[in-house]
Amino acid sequence: xSETEVRIGIVTVSDRATRGEYEDLGGPAMxxxxxxxxxxxxxxxxxxxxxEQHEIEAVFMELADVDRCCLxxxxxxxxxxxxxxxxxxxxxxxxxxxxxxxxQMRSVSLHHVPTAILSRQLAGIRGGTLIxxxxxxxxxxxxxxxxxxxxxxxxxxxxxxxxxxxxEDIVVAFRPxxxxxxx
Amino acid sequence: xSETEVRIGIVTVSDRATRGEYEDLGGPAMxxxxxxxxxxxxxxxxxxxxxEQHEIEAVFMELADVDRCCLxxxxxxxxxxxxxxxxxxxxxxxxxxxxxxxxQMRSVSLHHVPTAILSRQLAGIRGGTLIxxxxxxxxxxxxxxxxxxxxxxxxxxxxxxxxxxxxEDIVVAFRPxxxxxxx
Amino acid sequence: xSETEVRIGIVTVSDRATRGEYEDLGGPAMxxxxxxxxxxxxxxxxxxxxxEQHEIEAVFMELADVDRCCLxxxxxxxxxxxxxxxxxxxxxxxxxxxxxxxxQMRSVSLHHVPTAILSRQLAGIRGGTLIxxxxxxxxxxxxxxxxxxxxxxxxxxxxxxxxxxxxEDIVVAFRPxxxxxxx
Numbered sequence: 001x002s003e004t005e006v007r008i009g010i011v012t013v014s015d016r017a018t019r020g021e022y023e024d025l026g027g028p029a030m031x032x033x034x035x036x037x038x039x040x041x042x043x044x045x046x047x048x049x050x051x052e053q054h055e056i057e058a059v060f061m062e063l064a065d066v067d068r069c070c071l072x073x074x075x076x077x078x079x080x081x082x083x084x085x086x087x088x089x090x091x092x093x094x095x096x097x098x099x100x101x102x103x104q105m106r107s108v109s110l111h112h113v114p115t116a117i118l119s120r121q122l123a124g125i126r127g128g129t130l131i132x133x134x135x136x137x138x139x140x141x142x143x144x145x146x147x148x149x150x151x152x153x154x155x156x157x158x159x160x161x162x163x164x165x166x167x168e169d170i171v172v173a174f175r176p177x178x179x180x181x182x183x
Numbered sequence: 184x185s186e187t188e189v190r191i192g193i194v195t196v197s198d199r200a201t202r203g204e205y206e207d208l209g210g211p212a213m214x215x216x217x218x219x220x221x222x223x224x225x226x227x228x229x230x231x232x233x234x235e236q237h238e239i240e241a242v243f244m245e246l247a248d249v250d251r252c253c254l255x256x257x258x259x260x261x262x263x264x265x266x267x268x269x270x271x272x273x274x275x276x277x278x279x280x281x282x283x284x285x286x287q288m289r290s291v292s293l294h295h296v297p298t299a300i301l302s303r304q305l306a307g308i309r310g311g312t313l314i315x316x317x318x319x320x321x322x323x324x325x326x327x328x329x330x331x332x333x334x335x336x337x338x339x340x341x342x343x344x345x346x347x348x349x350x351e352d353i354v355v356a357f358r359p360x361x362x363x364x365x366x
Numbered sequence: 367x368s369e370t371e372v373r374i375g376i377v378t379v380s381d382r383a384t385r386g387e388y389e390d391l392g393g394p395a396m397x398x399x400x401x402x403x404x405x406x407x408x409x410x411x412x413x414x415x416x417x418e419q420h421e422i423e424a425v426f427m428e429l430a431d432v433d434r435c436c437l438x439x440x441x442x443x444x445x446x447x448x449x450x451x452x453x454x455x456x457x458x459x460x461x462x463x464x465x466x467x468x469x470q471m472r473s474v475s476l477h478h479v480p481t482a483i484l485s486r487q488l489a490g491i492r493g494g495t496l497i498x499x500x501x502x503x504x505x506x507x508x509x510x511x512x513x514x515x516x517x518x519x520x521x522x523x524x525x526x527x528x529x530x531x532x533x534e535d536i537v538v539a540f541r542p543x544x545x546x547x548x549x
Binding site for chain 3: 099
């Protein structure tokens with residue numbers, strides 16, 4: 001892997017997938033969506049981890065600090081159940097929480113199900129890495145990425161990460177004029 | 184009271200009602216709404232408490248840990264005034280905060296009054312108990328319960344509580360198919 | 367300044383404006399909006415401060431505790447970048463955070479740009495002072511004040527501040543009937 005390559009952490013959080021009782025659908029769904037959405041070359045760094053806060057935190061720290069991922073997306077573990085601890089792990093490793101991501105994802109999911117208010121999905125910044133919690137269900141992953149990704153490339157600019165370009169048929173990234181690099 | 188009976192804590196938080204200067208309207212309004220909405224047999228466990236954070240926390244702990252209420256609803260004490268401390272008490276006893284409840288209640292109340300943004304209502308989980316803060320005013324209690332209750336029975340399933348069934352003329356509870364118990 | 371005069375803190379948070387590399391547009395934009403909106407006599411107490419959390423906190427404490435401002439509005443420093451620390455400073459000095467302000471400001475800004483979810487604007491209460499974070503850009507300042515100001519006079523009543531009256535051509539303040547003072 002070259003130093004300048006764009007890397008994105010793809011984290012599936014699931015006790016059952018970790019024990020092999022259940023096929024990981026969240027990880028592939030996140031990769032598929034990002035493959036369609038990004039024009040910039042990028043490399044997925046996939047991880048599968050149990051619903052244990054300290055293990056999830058360790059994965060985040062490795063992906064952010066060692067692998068230098070500019071973005072980490074997670075699937076699963078954001079509900080109200082006792083074993084759901086992905087948001088706790090995310091908050092614990094982040095310098096800043098961006099409340100708007102969770103609000104926007106719940107708002108969009110409410111168009112589908114009233115139980116969207118049970119989701120504790122959030123996003124935050126750790127140094128030069130944006131971490132976004134997504135749901136476990138593939139169709140809901142896609143709805144949430146559609147909703148928040150227009151703000152992701154500019155967010156990564158602001159934390160001094162790589163300049164990401166999107167396929168505008170899939171997602172139109174917004175940048176203020178002064179931040180746009182056009183040939 | 185049988186071990187398997189469903190119990191719901193009904194907590195009015197009010198200095199004035201505690202001193203008898205003011206009739207408690209919030210408690211009866213919450214009970215009336217729940218009587219209309221729930222088909223499942225349930226027992227209210229009513230409490231009246233002053234706007235004192237530690238007293239409110241003690242009431243929550245008793246209702247959750249001793250009385251084994253699966254749900255606690257509160258009325259009052261969620262504004263910006265110095266004596267308003269219900270959200271502080273709720274956060275202090277909860278393992279998890281569910282931001283979506285407060286967002287949804289404020290969003291619905293904004294259709295009535297722009298001062299809805301002053302409300303700090305939240306919901307959280309303490310072990311096997313869901314705690315939901317509601318406003319003090321009876322008509323606003325009803326608006327907020329209408330807005331969030333469709334998600335409540337499935338939330339209580341997820342924290343391993345009793346299977347609540349609703350009167351669908353009043354509120355249509357949502358559960359994903361795998362969580363539905365049909366005869 | 368008389369003891370009974372209404373004072374409002376106007377805080378521009380900007381490294382560049384502090385170094386003189388950049389004209390402060392946020393401060394004047396906040397003052398202009400408030401001049402149009404308020405009928406009550408008031409006095410701006412303007413401050414310019416670098417993006418340093420402890421310096422911002424010191425400014426808030428002076429404006430709230432010494433100058434007895436009933437309201438402090440800030441411009442800038444609410445994004446995801448490393449130097450953006452206005453919300454951190456606000457939270458640190460406040461007794462209560464009012465989540466509804468941030469939700470409402472992001473919701474309104476989302477009508478203009480999808481990057482509104484990157485804003486961490488919040489509002490909170492320190493004793494008898496309401497602090498509201500606004501964006502850096504003058505047009506966005508105006509959008510946000512239009513959205514939240516209808517709730518501000520009643521909020522200030524609730525924290526025992528002065529009775530603010532607005533120019534209803536600009537902003538219609540809402541108060542419940544029992545809180546209205548009419549001649």
